[in-house]
Amino acid sequence: MKTNFTTITIQKLFEQYEQEVLEAERNGYLKENTAKTYLLHSGNFVKWCKNEFEPGLRNK
Numbered sequence: 001m002k003t004n005f006t007t008i009t010i011q012k013l014f015e016q017y018e019q020e021v022l023e024a025e026r027n028g029y030l031k032e033n034t035a036k037t038y039l040l041h042s043g044n045f046v047k048w049c050k051n052e053f054e055p056g057l058r059n060k
Contacts, residue, residue, distance in 0.1 A: 007050050014046045 018039055025035040047053035 010046055010049050014042060017042060 021030065021035050021038050024030045025032060030038070044053050044055075048055070
């Protein structure tokens with residue numbers, strides 16, 4: 001895997017997003033399943049950016 005500035009930036013932004021989603025869940029703005037869905041799909045996007053995910057295939 002090649003790491004470049006863009007994927008590092010996306011990873012850092014995802015980590016910030018993850019904290020905001022978890023905070024919204026703790027504060028009662030999001031239900032647990034909603035927060036999990038938000039993080040799953042955005043996490044898959046980050047994996048796709050790092051060439052670790054292909055939509056429609058069995059991924060780890």
